[in-house]
Amino acid sequence: MARAKESDASLTRDEAALAARFGYLFNSYYEAVGPRHARARRGDLSRPPVADIVAYRHHVDSAMRRLMAGNGCGRAAPLIELGLHHEQQHQELLLMDIKHVFGSNPLAPAYADVAPAGPAPAARLAFADFAGGLHEIGAAEDGTFVFDNETPRHAVLLTDFRLATRPVTNGEYLEFIRDGGYSQPAHWLADGWAWVQANDITQPLYWRREEPGQPAGVWSSQSGPGGWREFTLTGERPLDPTAPVCHVSYYEADAYARWSGHRLPSEAEWEVAAIADLAERDPETDANLLGSGLWHPVAAAPSTAGSSSRLGQMFGDVWEWTASPYSAYPGYRPSAGAVGEYNGKFMINQMVLRGGCALTPPGHVRASYRNFFYPHQRWQMAGFRLACDG
Amino acid sequence: MARAKESDASLTRDEAALAARFGYLFNSYYEAVGPRHARARRGDLSRPPVADIVAYRHHVDSAMRRLMAGNGCGRAAPLIELGLHHEQQHQELLLMDIKHVFGSNPLAPAYADVAPAGPAPAARLAFADFAGGLHEIGAAEDGTFVFDNETPRHAVLLTDFRLATRPVTNGEYLEFIRDGGYSQPAHWLADGWAWVQANDITQPLYWRREEPGQPAGVWSSQSGPGGWREFTLTGERPLDPTAPVCHVSYYEADAYARWSGHRLPSEAEWEVAAIADLAERDPETDANLLGSGLWHPVAAAPSTAGSSSRLGQMFGDVWEWTASPYSAYPGYRPSAGAVGEYNGKFMINQMVLRGGCALTPPGHVRASYRNFFYPHQRWQMAGFRLACDG
Amino acid sequence: MARAKESDASLTRDEAALAARFGYLFNSYYEAVGPRHARARRGDLSRPPVADIVAYRHHVDSAMRRLMAGNGCGRAAPLIELGLHHEQQHQELLLMDIKHVFGSNPLAPAYADVAPAGPAPAARLAFADFAGGLHEIGAAEDGTFVFDNETPRHAVLLTDFRLATRPVTNGEYLEFIRDGGYSQPAHWLADGWAWVQANDITQPLYWRREEPGQPAGVWSSQSGPGGWREFTLTGERPLDPTAPVCHVSYYEADAYARWSGHRLPSEAEWEVAAIADLAERDPETDANLLGSGLWHPVAAAPSTAGSSSRLGQMFGDVWEWTASPYSAYPGYRPSAGAVGEYNGKFMINQMVLRGGCALTPPGHVRASYRNFFYPHQRWQMAGFRLACDG
């Protein structure tokens, strides 16, 4: 099959040149991979022509098919699996970034032309009880794919706690605003208050109050309670008071919790509660494990979310801020090589979020999954759920 | 013709909505026009779909045709003429900006696929003599269009001076670099030296020295003297030592002049010399009044540029920095209304450039034209010409 | 005693005016106390005349004596005790700040004129073993003063671990530098590497390598290994390779630990080990519980510090970075009012340090004490001790 080999080689030669150029541009942060374009100046880059993009995609697909068909696949399999899960993260990040770019545009263009469901009655806020003691969290290494930061599975010591049966809603958050929440330093962590002051923060990201002089967004003809509207991937919409609040920073989540007399759960509390709740469900009949929102979280039906004994909307509505700084689990060992830069080197200054959001690919959601962001960030679809001591 | 009128009106209604949105986005700096999108955040804006752009263009063309066909045109004529000249400035700025965006891209993509002319022999540097005394500069108000900052025509008092017969070349500028020009504070204005230090400036913008690890630009297979290459709108090319140096700041032009024992001309000297030179030419037979470069300045033929008695490359190769701060001419009066913001409010902190460059529309070049930039800026195609006392 | 009361009142009137002015200036960060001078602009303030300072001190002393002699003291006692401990923190901070100001001065002036002890032989690095399981940490509320962040006492779950018998020394840290530690991103947390790059960090704060052109510090006639000198409150001195390394950031401590194949201990591990070690000592005969350094940490004698079974230099040499983010203990409740701003609102983005340093007042050192700084800070006297899994 010399001919095939030749054509492969010739393809590879052209592709190598392409890959060398894009390798420099596409290296986001891997120090081990070599020099890269400064991240802050990425926005200055002109886009390649569509034909180049398609050619590059074809190159990647061909090369992957060759690799998987060949002998090397066995060795590469773990890396390919990691790559697929990494790509799922990109799917979500792309939507987050598109939302951010469109949301910064005063014309508020819509990404998807879908009529939103109207507000539904929100489930009453209730708290489920969980017993303390020794519990196990983290992923068992049973061959199912997990990221290294979810391991090793280990024991944690908890005291009795209570966890809210659903996330805090827009309507509840609006009460915090109306009560002067953003102008009372007593509710805020010191760094949070400094962030509020320095950035003149008065509301969640993407909330906008009707103002006469400003150009109107695509969906802006109506507005929600108090004249509030919210930018979504389906355009600007009246604020839905029953949907989970989202695009808030850790500082905002923590301030709300303090204002309301509660606290945020630790990630261990969240995971223990999630596992206990899943154990009581029948995945065959329980269709509501994942969020029902399309592009944007919506209020779950009262029957499934937020009964006084069952947790609702744990997965797939909004990423939920926890009170846990992102640290290594006891005994954690990062992988060797560039892959080892994937998680471990970010274990400082960030907080853990759990559960997944309306933009997360369904296969990417699990109870042990640890997402993480800086406490001031809010372009990710993050909300929160209250907790208190048992 | 009720029907036509109706269709006009209906067109106008749709267009009005379009225009309201774009009016907010497209107001670059006119305080009198109202609120506008923050300039520094323009790069974050997503682009409108191509169909919207074409529709908007159609709207503008139609509306202008209606206006010019109607009775209002007489009144609007001065504004339309100003708009056409303003649009010529945009033509040049678009090319400057495209060059900047492409030049920031490590892949150095080419805007135009034109094979560059090879280096030509450069004319010998010589100086032409001009007599001092009372001269007149500025535009006579004879009905020909000029910008308000070129008026009023007025007398200036000069002493004898000499002006170089061509701009400084890349090859000459390279000598300044090789002599340690960028590391000798004595050559520099204090603000210039601070700019060099703060921005780590060691060469003109778009110059690049061959480096092994970096991805290669489109035209980078060869390089010029000392391994230097220059990014142009036709891609990265070997540095041509005979072409005028360009994309230098005022600070660099001034430092070079001091290093070489000369100075930069005042704008009055430049204009007086340009007028005297033009008077001796026959526009019918002299085809070389404008620069011969396409997208990029090139060395003019020795026969036309840089003889010891005649000035060469005064127009259309590189904008030439003068030693004159951009100020109002004696008796200057800005126009009323938003048009009055066009020039006068920029008369601080900037320096005057004269002559036009290889990107300037030919009809936009004249002896009295005053361009202006901040002394640290260099994304415009700016070079310089030496002068000294007579 | 009407007369005494009168004089009190008259004193109070003058003092009230004084206090009103200084109250504005001296409010460092208490939102509940009211407006205050911007922290970043404090350095611009002119100092009050010495006579005003003495008068103000006299005012504070008199007012406190009156308060403590009167009936109100019982109520105020907890606040006075808190104030005394807060003042002890200021004693240390003053020395840290003086060191920073003097250390930023190229003349390196000495604060105290004390001849340093010469280098002593450093104890061999060894690791002591500690068993995991359930342990208790935090301060018992038995009436002894503690800060609220040390409470409540609570159980923690640990796995077996080993803790170094002494902190890392300057000599050991020098090996990290010589091995290219500051230029290998693989050793660093992502934020740490960004900090290294942005600030051009190549050594601990206050280390300086002999350079010919620079003005010499007071003690600079000699230098330590590799030409290294270290600025101390007793002037610039040759680097002592046996003393604990200090004035390093968390990022540096963490990078060294990774480079050496170890990790930093958690604060629970540190406290459990400290308590176990204290239990085996006889405070009557063991004079070496506190650091032996005056103004600066020095190597402890090998006999007391760093035997293979006993921990040395746990208290009073250098604050030791732990791997624990500064968070609330389970069940933590901040005090009410302005005092509640003292600790809780800083529980984000900072890391815990344990043990005390050569500048800490002896009465301020205890096993449950939690100090905290941002991971990039290093003007505090911070070093670190290695740990690993058991």
Place this chain on the structure above:
Amino acid sequence: MARAKESDASLTRDEAALAARFGYLFNSYYEAVGPRHARARRGDLSRPPVADIVAYRHHVDSAMRRLMAGNGCGRAAPLIELGLHHEQQHQELLLMDIKHVFGSNPLAPAYADVAPAGPAPAARLAFADFAGGLHEIGAAEDGTFVFDNETPRHAVLLTDFRLATRPVTNGEYLEFIRDGGYSQPAHWLADGWAWVQANDITQPLYWRREEPGQPAGVWSSQSGPGGWREFTLTGERPLDPTAPVCHVSYYEADAYARWSGHRLPSEAEWEVAAIADLAERDPETDANLLGSGLWHPVAAAPSTAGSSSRLGQMFGDVWEWTASPYSAYPGYRPSAGAVGEYNGKFMINQMVLRGGCALTPPGHVRASYRNFFYPHQRWQMAGFRLACDG
């Protein structure tokens, strides 16, 4: 006299060490003198003990006496004279800096304890006429000391102009504020408007409006029109509506002039007018050539300042912004060596001020003197005088 020489040498040895240290610290911006402490970090330096300062002063005095008594004086004389004039500039700068430091202190301490003169009736605003044509400005090189930037004397061409007989007063400037001057972009240069917006400028530096919550300054019991007070070196005082406005930027001066329908004079106009006016005075009998203010400009008596035919307050009240960018006079040659850095290298981005202020040493004031500051600066005591075309 070997002994004297020895003692000189021994003195010199100690002094040399002292001088080497201070030389590094005291080099403000002379690149030719060598490395120096970063200017922005000067405020961090601890002050030397008073004894060291006195010793250093003694050293400088002794060394200067030796130099002037010796043979070298002849050669050094021009440098000594330059040094004395430079020192006079420092005298003024010290007062400006003290004012700035004290004025940034919310307690507004007074530098000098002098009761201010009450407001006097201000002279009516009038304009004196001057004929255009060829005039001479600049300093004649007749042996009297001048700075190099005042030379060479040269001809300038002017058109007829009118110059106000006194500077704009606080009361007049207040009208500009009341008329919304700081919120109307049409009055402002583009850079000036950006400066106003970015720094939230609403009044001259040191103006303060009575506010209840703020600590009161030393002289603050009363206030001027509209509740305005002004910080001066003699403490905070009611704004005097008849005194010249001062501590305004060029942008503010230019905006006021535009608002009032006038313009600022060019420096040539100012100097020509000043010389003409001086020629008509008898210095023996005219005691009012210099400003009458002590530490602060005050309104001149109507009889001497501001009659319709005579110019008042040209010297020694407030530095007067002119419309002239600071550039080299035709034929200007800077001195060689470090002294050449004194003036020439600042000839960019700054504007010329003329006349001197209430803090300027009287011997430092002359008609040809060219002061210069950036257009946004206002910590210098700068006001302005209106002009218009004749």
